[in-house]
Amino acid sequence: MATPLPRDVNAHSEAIRRLYGAVRSQTLALCAGLSDADATAQSMPDASPAKWHLAHTTWFFETMVLAVHAPGYQPFDARFGFLFNSYYETLGARHARPKRGLLTRPSLDEVERYRSHIDAAMERLLEAPMTAALLALIELGCHHEQQHQELLLTDILHLFAENPLHPAYAPARRGPRPARQASSLAYSTYDGGLVDIGHAGPGFAFDCEGPRHPQVRPAFRLANRCVTNREWLEFMADGGYTTPLLWLSDGWTEVQRQGWRGPLYWWQEDEAHFHMTLHGAEPLDPDAPVCHVSYFEADAFATWAGARLPTEGEWESVAQAQGCEGNFADSGVLQPMPAAGPSHAPQQLFGDVWEWTRSAFSPYPGFRPSADAVGEYNGKFMSGQYVLRGGSCATPAGHIRATYRNFFKPDARWQFAGVRLAKDA
Amino acid sequence: MATPLPRDVNAHSEAIRRLYGAVRSQTLALCAGLSDADATAQSMPDASPAKWHLAHTTWFFETMVLAVHAPGYQPFDARFGFLFNSYYETLGARHARPKRGLLTRPSLDEVERYRSHIDAAMERLLEAPMTAALLALIELGCHHEQQHQELLLTDILHLFAENPLHPAYAPARRGPRPARQASSLAYSTYDGGLVDIGHAGPGFAFDCEGPRHPQVRPAFRLANRCVTNREWLEFMADGGYTTPLLWLSDGWTEVQRQGWRGPLYWWQEDEAHFHMTLHGAEPLDPDAPVCHVSYFEADAFATWAGARLPTEGEWESVAQAQGCEGNFADSGVLQPMPAAGPSHAPQQLFGDVWEWTRSAFSPYPGFRPSADAVGEYNGKFMSGQYVLRGGSCATPAGHIRATYRNFFKPDARWQFAGVRLAKDA
Amino acid sequence: MATPLPRDVNAHSEAIRRLYGAVRSQTLALCAGLSDADATAQSMPDASPAKWHLAHTTWFFETMVLAVHAPGYQPFDARFGFLFNSYYETLGARHARPKRGLLTRPSLDEVERYRSHIDAAMERLLEAPMTAALLALIELGCHHEQQHQELLLTDILHLFAENPLHPAYAPARRGPRPARQASSLAYSTYDGGLVDIGHAGPGFAFDCEGPRHPQVRPAFRLANRCVTNREWLEFMADGGYTTPLLWLSDGWTEVQRQGWRGPLYWWQEDEAHFHMTLHGAEPLDPDAPVCHVSYFEADAFATWAGARLPTEGEWESVAQAQGCEGNFADSGVLQPMPAAGPSHAPQQLFGDVWEWTRSAFSPYPGFRPSADAVGEYNGKFMSGQYVLRGGSCATPAGHIRATYRNFFKPDARWQFAGVRLAKDA
Amino acid sequence: MATPLPRDVNAHSEAIRRLYGAVRSQTLALCAGLSDADATAQSMPDASPAKWHLAHTTWFFETMVLAVHAPGYQPFDARFGFLFNSYYETLGARHARPKRGLLTRPSLDEVERYRSHIDAAMERLLEAPMTAALLALIELGCHHEQQHQELLLTDILHLFAENPLHPAYAPARRGPRPARQASSLAYSTYDGGLVDIGHAGPGFAFDCEGPRHPQVRPAFRLANRCVTNREWLEFMADGGYTTPLLWLSDGWTEVQRQGWRGPLYWWQEDEAHFHMTLHGAEPLDPDAPVCHVSYFEADAFATWAGARLPTEGEWESVAQAQGCEGNFADSGVLQPMPAAGPSHAPQQLFGDVWEWTRSAFSPYPGFRPSADAVGEYNGKFMSGQYVLRGGSCATPAGHIRATYRNFFKPDARWQFAGVRLAKDA
Secondary structure, three states: OOOOOOOOHHHHHHHHHHHHHHHHHHHHHHOOOOOOOOOOOOOOOOOOOHHHHHHHHHHHHHHHHHHHHOOOOOOOOOOHHHHHOOOOHHHOOOOOHHHHHHOOOOOHHHHHHHHHHHHHHHHHHHHOOOOHHHHHHHHHHHHHHHHHHHHHHHHHHHHHHOOOOOOOOOOOOOOOOOOOOOOOOOEEEEOOEEEEEOOOOOOOOOHHHOOOEEEEEOOEEEEOOOOEHHHHHHHHHOOHHHOHHHOOHHHHHHHHHHOOOOOOOEEEEOOEEEEEEOOEEEEOOOOOEOOOOOHHHHHHHHHHOOOEOOOHHHHHHHHHHHOOOEOOOOOOOOOOOOOOOOOOOOOOOEOEOEEEEEEEOOOOOOOOOOOOHHHHOOHHHOOOOEEEEOOEOOOOHHHOOOOOOEEEOOOOOOOOEEOOOEEEO | OOOOOOOOHHHHHHHHHHHHHHHHHHHHHHOOOOOOOOOOOOOOOOOOOHHHHHHHHHHHHHHHHHHHHOOOOOOOOOOHHHHHOOOOHHHOOOOOHHHHHHOOOOOHHHHHHHHHHHHHHHHHHHHOOOOHHHHHHHHHHHHHHHHHHHHHHHHHHHHHHOOOOOOOOOOOOOOOOOOOOOOOOOEEEEOOEEEEEOOOOOOOOOHHHOOOEEEEEOOEEEEOOOOEHHHHHHHHHOOHHHOHHHOOHHHHHHHHHHOOOOOOOEEEEOOEEEEEEOOEEEEOOOOOEOOOOOHHHHHHHHHHOOOEOOOHHHHHHHHHHHOOOEOOOOOOOOOOOOOOOOOOOOOOOEOEOEEEEEEEOOOOOOOOOOOOHHHHOOHHHOOOOEEEEOOEOOOOHHHOOOOOOEEEOOOOOOOOEEOOOEEEO | OOOOOOOOHHHHHHHHHHHHHHHHHHHHHHOOOOOOOOOOOOOOOOOOOHHHHHHHHHHHHHHHHHHHHOOOOOOOOOOHHHHHOOOOHHHOOOOOHHHHHHOOOOOHHHHHHHHHHHHHHHHHHHHOOOOHHHHHHHHHHHHHHHHHHHHHHHHHHHHHHOOOOOOOOOOOOOOOOOOOOOOOOOEEEEOOEEEEEOOOOOOOOOHHHOOOEEEEEOOEEEEOOOOEHHHHHHHHHOOHHHOHHHOOHHHHHHHHHHOOOOOOOEEEEOOEEEEEEOOEEEEOOOOOEOOOOOHHHHHHHHHHOOOEOOOHHHHHHHHHHHOOOEOOOOOOOOOOOOOOOOOOOOOOOEOEOEEEEEEEOOOOOOOOOOOOHHHHOOHHHOOOOEEEEOOEOOOOHHHOOOOOOEEEOOOOOOOOEEOOOEEEO | OOOOOOOOHHHHHHHHHHHHHHHHHHHHHHOOOOOOOOOOOOOOOOOOOHHHHHHHHHHHHHHHHHHHHOOOOOOOOOOHHHHHOOOOHHHOOOOOHHHHHHOOOOOHHHHHHHHHHHHHHHHHHHHOOOOHHHHHHHHHHHHHHHHHHHHHHHHHHHHHHOOOOOOOOOOOOOOOOOOOOOOOOOEEEEOOEEEEEOOOOOOOOOHHHOOOEEEEEOOEEEEOOOOEHHHHHHHHHOOHHHOHHHOOHHHHHHHHHHOOOOOOOEEEEOOEEEEEEOOEEEEOOOOOEOOOOOHHHHHHHHHHOOOEOOOHHHHHHHHHHHOOOEOOOOOOOOOOOOOOOOOOOOOOOEOEOEEEEEEEOOOOOOOOOOOOHHHHOOHHHOOOOEEEEOOEOOOOHHHOOOOOOEEEOOOOOOOOEEOOOEEEO
């Protein structure tokens, strides 16, 4: 991660303590409605069981923090290191990822006891004076756990979508849906020039968000809002999924191999379109942003629309200028909603759907991963992935910032990912 | 199934009522120690979750019996038909087999309510007078459920064996292990001649066990007991798994593809051998029958030993003459045990491990499956499978009989299957 | 192979010399119309290049005969052993089967020089006195080569069928097609009883054809002719390929996995049906026997027709009684033709299409493979295969006999395999 | 492609005529030593048969030029369009790529007749006056064919490397190898600043080489020469292929899946290292540049060496300043050779091995593919690929330029690709 600038250590320490408590409670709260079985199942190799998320984020603190920094710390269960390491090669052998759903033991109850055990030890540690480096490590652990909070939601949605009974993770909304209409699509124009991109403290950021550096930004135009479900239905009706010329070569291969005919979680009954959400099956809202599309689909849509996806530099330079305004405060509604109202300026850059950019996830000039285990965090994924920006309805508020670089493979669809169009000026 | 001979309908009706109650309770009892998650997970496409076994056997009665024969019966949940049909093409679309482990809902509790609901309806039905055909159908449902009782155990063992924590399904035995020594290997000789093979009432049998028909049996010899773990270790030490000439061509392909180096569930720590059992991880008992080997391994072992596997006709003709004597009464011990004592006659033909025969599972002369849904029961599996005879420590006592034809693909290893050798006379 | 009965060694020696010459010339003759590229390509792992067949059959004589029995024999090229061993584990490492088509060198010309070299050495050997065992080995090599003659034709057909240009292996027939009409389908009834099955000299047979042994044959009925293309079209029109209940479970899996909608090599243009043959693309003759169907298709057709496939014992007992009468003399026509005329007795048991039986390929009682390399010939394939009987339009006349057991996996379709129906009496 | 600047049309026309003739002869010349079988076989889906390269490049002229611009042109064979279209979705259905090796017909001879036929028609066309657009299209066709010239060599090498006989494509060099020693590894430092990158006429370039645009280049250092085989052996000896921390996550997956232990085509006999080359099997020259490594290997090596790969902008900015100096004139030697002599400035940026950059292949700002069929040329491959720069010993001299962007997937190893290291300043 980026080295934090010097801060008042006491204040920082107190802030981290509060952060730690808030994050850890929130993860548990997210699992409140899950049964032992819900929390154990794994619906595909890319997804993990909720129980695994609960345990892995805990293992991070146990292994990276307590085992190293808490004198005399005894592990809760020596076998958990093997079970709950995700991918840290430095930290030894680990359970095969596609088999995480077979771990019916330890039970959800026992994993919660594991969390309590680690939380107690962490609280003891947090009461004592700490180095800035240790504080930074714990802060990283909190942000790591927040990333898993979002994954926990996307993974549960994927699991429940596989169930013909369409169980709801979150209660259906009471009262009628907000009958908002999407703004008309419009573009703002931005001049070309040198822009500074990337994180430079203060405040937490992941290592891959820096170093801050200048880029040449061409003049370009950016859409005021994300593509809506209504527009996506037009794309489908116009042969979007059957016209190879709209697609990247690898994208067209996936269309055929996976039989894509629309976004993930969509289906049709007679004339009506439905989709699976964290609130269960729902009719499609044509004015809401399209969600659960892959990079390949986003790119094909843009080609069809005579536009293109923005680069991450274009996106960030606009976001920096504009500040964070999203609907992520509306945390009870875990699905993308129509934008708040008509505007020609880019709206809701944050907090509704992650926005695919055309930028491959690659190191910024001067990027160098840490030499220790946390150095495996981001750098080793810098091939074959595309950057997404903004944040979704499932993203913790603390992860909403202009420099945040989310990344997924171009065929991934189970994230809350949508599309904002751009054009050359 | 074979048409039952005429019996006293009242007595038969009462017997079926008792059978129904006993079988249904026993299935539930087998799940007493399982958590919701244990009962939900699926460790491979060939295995099913315990919850699925509980529900599928119930669905059989609901769909085949109640929906047809109970006037005004209302299904417990109309969506369960899709979820819990196994492979009956006549009964409509069904949930994909490899995805059974994703059904975290309905929960284990709800599946138990489903069972209670069906049991109540069945009990009402069973109180009224019934035709012989309906009684036969219910009897078939009970035997079907007993088959799933054994599968439930083999599938749970497979799941728990995937867990690095090695959870035990059944409590470890109290007290010391019985220190029995295996008998010396010896062969009895049987004359050649015509023998009658197959089921001919009275009593229940599956359709594939008949018609009874004559076969020419060559003179041959049959071993007094099954191959032991000690003998299997000798085979391994003598290069059994690295000598292609011992293997069938397809078997050698599997050895290489799957990396077989010993029976399923075995591992070595330093010099000692262990295996995973329903009682958890245990040291290997060298005198116990080898278990969890495939047909290919059984055949290779026989070749190495200068012997061969028996045909199912050879096996059955000896078993008929001898009657059922096994250790299946010892139901608290769910793993193969050393044979009771020295003898030169074939011992324990029943109830320890299923014994692979060299007979492909094929129809007896005159076999004709039923025309209705239960006709999909056995006939459609008559390709690519080998017959096993006898029954294992996990087989319900009611399934121990000389004519019973169990069958699995030649690479299957998760059943309680072992080896009895034969030779030409 | 079966031990030959004592014969006059000189006469035998002369017969083998003639056989050797005839077989070797015939193999070359079969390749006369092939280019270097035709002879090199491999269209699937189960098929081999013609050049490989030419070389492998030669390698058999070089390795099994000359290297052992010709004093001072020098191999033509020491590296060919690696290239042209098929599957003999006793004879060392070998080139990977699916990569045979990458051996553009040695060229077809050089392989023909290899053949000449071996033929010259063999002729020298054959001039000297030989033991009966050596003669038997050479005879086996000739029959082995004849098996490859048929495979060479089936493999070339598969290759050419992959080519959109539909090249013809053999010239199209001159003059009009024989406008024969298939006989009406009729069944002959055979009594039950004991029958002797299997080879018992004199004359050559492969090891798996013996020992001769008694079987109980049930009373049954056998069709007078094979199923025709016309009848297969009716099966297709009646939903044969879309009705799962007609199929074995594994068969239905293959239908879906491979997308079968008709026999291999068939296609439709507007209303007309065509198929690819060794004479190139041709319109389908509705009266000719259906060909290029798998066991699974044969079984499904029989179920649809209210019949079943014969066992190999049933088939052989009828064939023994009837003697060899086929149309295999018509050797210029390398495709199945309509039967010669109306008859109620089984016709053309030989020489038109191989006939699938319902018998799994398994050892006869008392079968024991040879202990040396040729012992790998048949026994190691005795799992997962079904027996075919009779012989096809591509079978060398010398391989047409009542006891011959051909065998293939139940999903194989590229052989000249068809269907003769049977019924219980 | 980039729109050519206005030039003297007559002079241009004459230049294109000469280019056409030279390119077409050169392609044929490259096949002079290949047999019909050599030219037909396909060793993997990513490679194509030489015959296919010969025909496909010809099909390009027939379909894009003659069919559109030559009045009354009759296709040589109407079926060739299906056979020899590579991936142009606008131009209809086409033969499946992995099955190109099954096209034993048309023969190599007939494909050469196809080439003559098209050449004759093209020459007639080229004699008449032409628009600048048509000239540009023919020029593109020539450059397209030159790309296939290199692929033809890489594909033949891959095919011959699969052959245990190790055939040589080109004759072994006469006389002793040049006993050059590689220069010491040294780095030149370059200042940061704005640099212009990309093609801006005059002269031919592919569409993806433009538009020319400014980039911010950070200060950095670039190695004077490529990594040598000797250095790669050190990497291997130091556990390069068994240390996961050196690798990108996807790279480590490939190491394990494909069992990489060294560059493609390398093997060891006792202590000595050999590799397969176009001149047949040869001992490894420790001073020659390493070749046939993937992006993943290049990146792991750089990490091991405490360096990184250059970006394509860094590379191009140095190459522009330096001009084209390579050893590509030495065209008789089709393998990378030790650099010419000691120097601290970057040497041999061109013509020895392609140099992997860390830049994903993505569109330059303002890039827009053509709307017609040739628009499918580069843009649709802009996902999942990395850019290589420079050119190899197998690259036609006309393709050696500072702006040329070659691209391959990060696991591709059969190209002549090596590694030049860079470092942050």
